[in-house]
Amino acid sequence: MIAHLPILQVIIPLMAAPICLMLKRTQLVWLFSLLTSGLAFAVSVLLLQQVMTSGLISYELGGWQAPWGIEYRIDKLNAFLLLIISGISTIVLFAAQTSIEKEIPKDKHIYFYVLYLLSLTGMLGIVATGDAFNVFVFLEISSLSAYALIAMGKNKQALWASYQYLIMGTIGATFILIGIGLMYQMTGTLNMYDLSQRLPEVAQSRTVFAAFAFVIVGVCLKLALFPLHLWLPNAYAYAPSIVTAFFAATATKVAIYLLIRFTFSVFGLSFSFTTIPLQTLFMALGLIGIFVASFAAIFQSNIKHLFAYSSIAQIGYMIVGFSISSVTGLTATLLHLFNHALMKSAIFLALAAVVFRVGNVQLNSLRGLGRQMPLTMAAIVLGGLSLIGVPLTVGFVSKWYLLIALVEQGWWPVAGLILLGSMLAVAYVWRIVEVAYFKEPVGPPIKEAPMSFLVPIWALVIANIYFGIDTRISVQVAEAAAQSLFGVSL
Amino acid sequence: MVVVAIAIIRMKDLFAVVMLAGIYGLLSASFFVAMDAVDVAFTEAAVGAGISTLLMLVVITMTGRDEKATRHKPLSALLIVTVTGGLLIYGTLDMPYFGSADAPIHNHISPRYINDSMQEIGVPNIVTSVLASYRAFDTFGEVVVIFTAGIGVLAMLSVGRRKEDDEEIASINDSMHEQHLVIRIVAKMLIPFIFLFALYVQFHGDFGPGGGFQAGVIFAAAIILYTMLFGLSTARKVINQTFIRLIAAIGVLLYGCVGIVSLANGGNFFDYNVLASDAIAGQHLGILLIEWGVGCTVAAVMIIIFFNFAGRRELYQHNKHSQNKESS
Amino acid sequence: MLMGLLNYWIVVVLMMSGLYIVIAHGNLIKKLVGLTIFQTSVFIFYISMAKIEGGSAPILADDITVYSNPLPHVLILTAIVVGIATTALGLSLVVRIKEAYGCIEEEEIQQQDNDQQAESKAEEVA
Known part of the structure; x- marks a missing residue:
């Protein structure tokens, strides 16, 4: 079975989704989904182990040799991503049962789990595959289920947010499709490795340039990179809380993965960063994104909106690291990918707990909550500290690497801007602290969140601190992945 | 087809728009036949001209068929469209010509499908x-x-x-x-x-x-x-x-x-x-x-x-x- | 050169008219129609590149030697299905939006949302 791990990674949640539909009791469906996700997580741990010790795994679907059939190609980069996605999914699912009880009508719970698993499948599929067109297919699985999940939010704004996301997402996916088509036309192949071998021959052609542009714009739409981020805040704010926790930690990460995969592996470093002024462009967009989104976050009155904008800002940091295009820069991006997933899922899960007890997440409703739900609010504050990049949290580690990478290149001004950006994070996190701890509570007393929330939230918070202190594992993996991208491509 | 597409842009009556979209689907299906893609044509006819038109009609009966006259941001839309279109046209300049047999796509992977699929799979x-x-x-x-x-x-x-x-x-x-x-x-x-x-x-x-x-x-x-x-x-x-x-x-x-x-x-x-x-x-x-x-x-x-x-x-x-x- | 690329240029025009509808129009159904046209035009682009002069449909027969490229056909079959799936989901969203907001025009919906946000902000101040 070990040889089949790559495909099992995707097939387990995929097959579980239709089975869920046949189970009668929602309790059972929840347990089953949790088990499935856990199993996928176990597979991803094994895969990462295998990749770290023995290198690249290639798996030929249907037994057909690579450029003719579809190939799964697991290297350090995607093994790392698979681990993040399936891990977060599992932890978030722990709290799902309790959380959706109050947010989604009872008769739709089964659909929620089916869609959740499908969305997980889609993301895992995008990351695991080594075939450009297969990326498109799984991208659509994850997007369609995402639209439906977001629309399940209880306010009517959720519908509108989901519609906007659907339009933007489909345009993005179609752009990617056009890009893939152009690449295919010039090379005659869809396999990523094969593409990377054959593209250099035609790299000077205008068609390949257009292909590159379309793929990158399409991915950036999915990525919510400034200025293509407009769909994200509403989608995150109005989706059911559990869905937000899951997506905030994983969905944009998958898009960043695609960006890295296409620029570094498929088109190749020399094409992406020398032929085209990608570096300056992304650096600028990343920095503007950090500032615009952080400022926007400061003025939000809905906390989910606030953290959604903060997510866009954090994407900016990842993009800056990516645009440095050095091993350290990429390591910083990958670390931040991992770390941001930990912080944001903790924060949004804690917000889910607030929604469960309070009913909404308007800043005003949080008054005095620091005393009434001490554990939940402490988690939000710790997550916030991590967002700022306070030492001993994971946020510090990735910012540190990012700064080192910038200083290595001698880009002091950019490093200064990054630090300034972190100050903005202090501002928005402080607003929450102020309201929650220094204002008198209003309304009826509120109880602490139930254990089904506290356990996963604190598991994530502890991970936040643990990986902030003991950086050996995460840094080692991220560094190895970054190095492998700079070494032989793919 | 260009005519149909432009008509769709101009029309305000959603019913007509949906019908035209159906016609567009049907036209592209016949184009696919001309391009030797019979399987695709079959599917497009069933989906583009059939199912999706039907669904849209059902929805229109619920939502009303008139489009409001207000058209906002046509300029910025035009700008985006021109830039993307221009980029695509720019991209086509180095493309292999339409129908030419020595294009890379006909010479890298597909020959195996065409030559060997009968022995390997046995389906015409x-x-x-x-x-x-x-x-x-x-x-x-x-x-x-x-x-x-x-x-x-x-x-x-x-x-x-x-x-x-x-x-x-x-x-x-x-x-x-x-x-x-x-x-x-x-x-x-x-x-x-x-x-x-x-x-x-x-x-x-x-x-x-x-x-x-x-x-x-x-x-x-x-x-x-x-x-x-x-x-x-x-x-x-x-x-x-x-x-x-x-x-x-x-x-x-x-x-x-x-x-x-x-x-x-x-x-x-x-x-x-x-x-x-x-x-x-x-x-x-x-x-x-x-x-x-x-x-x-x-x-x-x-x-x-x-x-x-x-x-x-x-x-x-x-x-x-x-x-x-x-x-x- | 003109004849060699003309086909692609027409496809580009079609794609862009679809995209234009999606961006410029405020009616939710019309946006979806535009999206369908945009996608269908991409399909035409793929199918065009599969064509070989003098080739025939990729169904093996004894007396034919030149076949059009089957791979784009396969890809587009998949993409058509993805397209209809998106349209169906989009339409069901439109139905729900109509029920919740009472209209299907982008501007009116945004107006309603803004009003509501302004209200909740006003409450907060008070």
């Missing part, structure tokens, strides 16, 4: 062998996409209905449908033939255009025809919602199980060669089974989608009906 329709065997996993993904859409529609539109409502709706429907007695009888005679045709398409995919997807759509079309003429509640009595949901799930599972069995037999996922003692026989068996999986899921999901749209529409009319009663 190359599209089927690529779809169902070489790139079986893409097709699996496609089935999952359609399954996702079905579940998504269910999650959004399914309504818990009360019995008495049901009966009232049924009575409204009956009065509506009684006038079409002749059409009903003709349709009743037609429907078995449509089923038969669907089965033919299902099995014929190996030799000519066709296969699970098209068969599924045709099968669903027959059910939809029945529903339109006999009313939703009658159709619901014949086909139960839970049952159809089950079929959709079973289709996906059937497809996946073919892969899992090949794993168990020692091959890679979707390696049909290990399904039977002889590789060609294994390929045949594998393709047959997955085509059935595709057919099941597609038919079931199409029916689910249509039922739920139509169900919402009935509810909508029902509410309107009772509102009118109250106000008068």
Whole structure:
């Protein structure tokens, strides 16, 4: 079975989704989904182990040799991503049962789990595959289920947010499709490795340039990179809380993965960063994104909106690291990918707990909550500290690497801007602290969140601190992945 | 086609727009025939001109058919469109010319499909062998996409209905449908033939255009025809919602199980060669089974989608009906 | 050169008219129609590149030697299905939006949302 791990990674949640539909009791469906996700997580741990010790795994679907059939190609980069996605999914699912009880009508719970698993499948599929067109297919699985999940939010704004996301997402996916088509036309192949071998021959052609542009714009739409981020805040704010926790930690990460995969592996470093002024462009967009989104976050009155904008800002940091295009820069991006997933899922899960007890997440409703739900609010504050990049949290580690990478290149001004950006994070996190701890509570007393929330939230918070202190594992993996991208491509 | 597209931009009447979109689908289908893509043409005709037009019409009956005159940001839209279009035109400049046989796509991967698929798979329709065997996993993904859409529609539109409502709706429907007695009888005679045709398409995919997807759509079309003429509640009595949901799930599972069995037999996922003692026989068996999986899921999901749209529409009319009663 | 690329240029025009509808129009159904046209045009682009002068449909027969490329056909079959799935989901969203907001024009919906946000902000101040 070990040889089949790559495909099992995707097939387990995929097959579980239709089975869920046949189970009668929602309790059972929840347990089953949790088990499935856990199993996928176990597979991803094994895969990462295998990749770290023995290198690249290639798996030929249907037994057909690579450029003719579809190939799964697991290297350090995607093994790392698979681990993040399936891990977060599992932890978030722990709290799902309790959380959706109050947010989604009872008769739709089964659909929620089916869609959740499908969305997980889609993301895992995008990351695991080594075939450009297969990326498109799984991208659509994850997007369609995402639209439906977001629309399940209880306010009517959720519908509108989901519609906007659907339009933007489909345009993005179609752009990617056009890009893939152009690449295919010039090379005659869809396999990523094969593409990377054959593209250099035609790299000077205008068609390949257009292909590159379309793929990158399409991915950036999915990525919510400034200025293509407009769909994200509403989608995150109005989706059911559990869905937000899951997506905030994983969905944009998958898009960043695609960006890295296409620029570094498929088109190749020399094409992406020398032929085209990608570096300056992304650096600028990343920095503007950090500032615009952080400022926007400061003025939000809905906390989910606030953290959604903060997510866009954090994407900016990842993009800056990516645009440095050095091993350290990429390591910083990958670390931040991992770390941001930990912080944001903790924060949004804690917000889910607030929604469960309070009913909404308007800043005003949080008054005095620091005393009434001490554990939940402490988690939000710790997550916030991590967002700022306070030492001993994971946020510090990735910012540190990012700064080192910038200083290595001698880009002091950019490093200064990054630090300034972190100050903005202090501002928005402080607003929450102020309201929650220094204002008198209003309304009826509120109880602490139930254990089904506290356990996963604190598991994530502890991970936040643990990986902030003991950086050996995460840094080692991220560094190895970054190095492998700079070494032989793919 | 350019004319149709521009007409769609100008039109304000949504009904006409949807009809034109249907025509656009049909035109592109005929273009696909001219381009030798018969399988694609078949599907596009069924989907672009058929299912999607139908769904849009159902929605228009609920939302009203007029578009508001306000058109905002046409300038910025024009800008974006010009930039993207310009980029594409720029990209075409280095493309291999249309129809030229020495383009890279005809010389790298596809020769193997064309030359060897007969020995490796033993199916004359190359599209089927690529779809169902070489790139079986893409097709699996496609089935999952359609399954996702079905579940998504269910999650959004399914309504818990009360019995008495049901009966009232049924009575409204009956009065509506009684006038079409002749059409009903003709349709009743037609429907078995449509089923038969669907089965033919299902099995014929190996030799000519066709296969699970098209068969599924045709099968669903027959059910939809029945529903339109006999009313939703009658159709619901014949086909139960839970049952159809089950079929959709079973289709996906059937497809996946073919892969899992090949794993168990020692091959890679979707390696049909290990399904039977002889590789060609294994390929045949594998393709047959997955085509059935595709057919099941597609038919079931199409029916689910249509039922739920139509169900919402009935509810909508029902509410309107009772509102009118109250106000008068 | 003109004849060699003309086909692609027409496809580009079609794609862009679809995209224009999606961006410029405020009616939700019309946006979806535009999206369909945009996608269908991409399909035409793929199918165009599969064509070989003098080739025939990729169904093996004894007396034919040149076949059009089957791979794009397969890809587009998949993409068509993805397209209809998206359309169906989009339409069901439109239905729900109509029920919740009472209209299907982008501007009116945004107006309603803004009003509501302004209200909740006003409450907060008070």
